[in-house]
Amino acid sequence: MAHVPIRPLGAPRESFLDEATFGRQREALGSLEATLEERRAEVQAGWGEKYVQRVHAKGKLTARERLARLIDPGTEPREIGTFVNYGEQFGKLRSPAAGVVTAFARIAGRWCMVIANDNTVASGAWWPRTPEKIQRAQEMARRLRLPTIYLVDCSGLFLPEQRRSFGGARGAGHIFKMNALLSAEGVPQIAGVFGDCIAGGGYMPIISDRVYMTEQAYMVIAGAALIKGAKSQKMTSLGIGGPEVHVHRSGCADVRVPDDETLLACIRREVERLPSSAAPFYRGDAGSIAPLQPPRELSGILPKDHREAYDAEQVLARLVDQSLFWEVLPDVGREMITGVGRVGGLWAGFVINRQGLVDDPEHLGKKKPAGSLYRGGIAKLAAFSRACNDDGLPILWLQDISGFDIGAEAEAQGLLAYGSSLIYTNSTNTTPMFTVLLRKASGAGYYAMAGLPYDPILQLSTVLSRQSVMEGRTLAIATYNTKLDDDFAILTDDPAERAEIEEGMKATEARIEADMDPWVAAQRLDTDEIVRFGELRSWLELCVEASYQAIGHRRVKNPRIWSLHDLDVLVEGVR
């Protein structure tokens, strides 16, 4: 069948979740998501009003004002890495968003990656992790072939912390290597220089295909202050590296513009000159249609407690267009759901973990907990992942996984090898993959389902995400193993020793629990962004549409020739 046999999925919320439970869950999530919104606002305020005014006094716009003027009216930029360095002190200073805004932004109908130094935070200096954050955005742009736009206003490396962002494999200079790779792979780069652009920062615009400078912009290998020290010469940075030098004399930039507004208008014009998005072509006669079951209900469907189950089908139903879905390989590995649905009118593959108990086909009549990786499910994931890769379908991995099955049976079945096959598949896939950590992202399950170490283009967390090798309680038991009986009760009768062990176990558990916090992950770039459940659908729309935007760089098969159909016939039989 050349058609994609999508069918209605899910049901109205009141048919599976009573008002009271829904309300309670929504409230629990609501308070966490309110914190998320507060922190977003806090980060977006940069160093605060005083610094905004300082920027305005120079006749310039702030980074986020530039971004807002650059994008298509009525659209919202989608920032990533908002919480990098969140809560971290550098001496007396903080670096909201690591001093750089990186965002997917819609410009002239195309998704672009915008990288804008935050001139309200230490004049756009690079902090520890700022280079990594910029490189991460560049990598997303490279993988999706999105036009990349640099809004440069950067005073250079934050020197007191230079050790942390200079010498490593992902040190600041790797940004320019990424510039070069983007260029080498044919990804258009456009740079607008609005102010300082000193030292290393000077190289970033140069590799871009088009470079604009305002009258306040200068690009120098070394600023006036440094030259004064080294060469005892008096000069201004604007004098030696301003637009008159670089646009007219050196040719290091292309166009001289009077002010920020003009520059932003020019960048929009540049993007308009690029090929338009191929997404409408790939949609064909289909269009984006919202899920029949409302996505905003997601904010009350998942219980906060990661041990409580929910119906994964109801989650999927609130993410795919019209709540229509084709479940592929429905009868094997029931602990997983794999299948295809449209997102924004474009086809995408979905993987999600079922929760609660499922039938155990290897022990008839028995149940086993889902949310875990067993032989059937692992094989199913690998086959599905390969088929999507073969067909050029973007894969959306929705994780709530506690890990691999363990024990004698698991080892005897060779789960190590099945798991490795899945890891090999995901590691060598070239189709765009995106990962969402709905709740648990535990152990090798996080890896096997395309967690961040497996290079998904983007990994999103929710306020409930928990990344860990093992749960705190489990580690506490493992640590004090020799002092516990078979029911994990403390063996000794000595009160002092008992207290010490209890204390130690509690401390171990608390420490792991704290480390699993999504804010910790986001601060350290262990995840790309934390999003609200109600926003998830719109993020997936972005991921899928961006995957189909650029033409000619990856395989995109039409549904007639999907290998998924072959898989379906092989497993389901000829009907």
Place this chain on the structure above:
Amino acid sequence: MPKLFHRLFVANRGEVAARIARTCERLGVTPVFGVSEADRDAPYAAGQEVVVLGPGRSDQSYLDPVRLVQAATQAGCTALHPGWGFLAENPLFATLAETHGVTFLGPPAHVMHLMGKKTPAKRAMGAAGLRLIEGSAGILSGPDEAREVADRVGYPVLLKAESGGGGRGMRIARSADEVEGAYAEARAESMAAFADDRLYLERLVTGGRHVEIQLLADRYGNVVHLGERDCTVQRNHQKLIEESPAPGLDPAERSATLEAAVRATRAIGYVGAGTMEFLLDRDGRLRFMEMNTRLQVEHCVTEERARVRTPEGLVPLDLVEQQILVGAGHRLAFTQDDVVLEGHAIEARVNAEDPSDGFKPAPGRIARWEVPAGEGIRVDTHVADGYRVPPFYDSLLAKVIAHGATRDEAAERLAVALEGLVCEGLPTTAPMHVAILRDAAFRANAYDTSFIPGWPAKEEG
């Protein structure tokens, strides 16, 4: 004859099912009826291919998209006509049919979806150049914005739920003081009923007349209008009498709006037959209300007036035929200039309801059924002697359409025809229609949607 579908699934019942089948038979397309158990013995299905969908209750038959699509594929149909009502404007049904190998005779699902959403539809139509009822540009941010907009457009105003329907989530504010309360009430009701608290605002237009435009588009951007219809005679938003042309409509307003409607239809990528509904306000302006993305009950009014100029002379136009042609990928075979609209047509919907007893539905058996005939009279019906009106569905028995050179001639022909209608065993609305058609206010065109001219009939004596 152009190449069409061999087998077409009729995913509806009653009058529209019979109507679709009539055209199919003329075109050599085999109709297959999806019927509920209650309609298994319906006269229109006698001797025809039928697939029983399920029990009489429509949620287990005519409202179940999965059953319908399954039945259509199993019956080997390559196209499906949704009729009107039931799932005719359901984008999920359209997608499901298309993704299972049955061509849906209607617009693309996403266009249907867009037109089914209130503020996005209004925005799209406004952008395409149609005049709207004044109100908020989209969803309101809160009661403050509501008051601002209300002050600008003038009171009274209507606060409406974005997900609303059936009058729920709707409140009137007659002055600035009432806005906050109305906003809160509408919001709470909408949240409770639709889990969606988004509201928008429109100026409340009382009275006014209901005018709509029939449109037809192929897959290649060719769009024509087939004139307008007036459906002002209504009871609780149920149309009773429809006619064309709309009496009293300013010719300049008419032609400008017809042209704008054609442009808007093209702009949204519409395909097939569709209708844009307008409110004709007291200033004689047409304001867009909504688009019906399907064939309408009253399409016959247009068919009775429309002729297409061909080398062989003027030929009648069949909207169901056009839907099938467009669905099979054909281009419209004529342009706007080829469309000729002649005379005046009026339609009366005859329901099995007792108009003198609060329009109470009257299901049951019709012992004898005789339809009138005469010059300029057309009767569309699925009823025959001995027909039993099932209790599950609407009670439409027939549509009687009269055509005449003038409005008065058409009205009189229709009244005479309705007097000749025989329906033994059940009350019908025919006597009410006769009263309306003979009423002086109706003839003088002095009425609006707020009352029915000539009904209830004044006591004699």
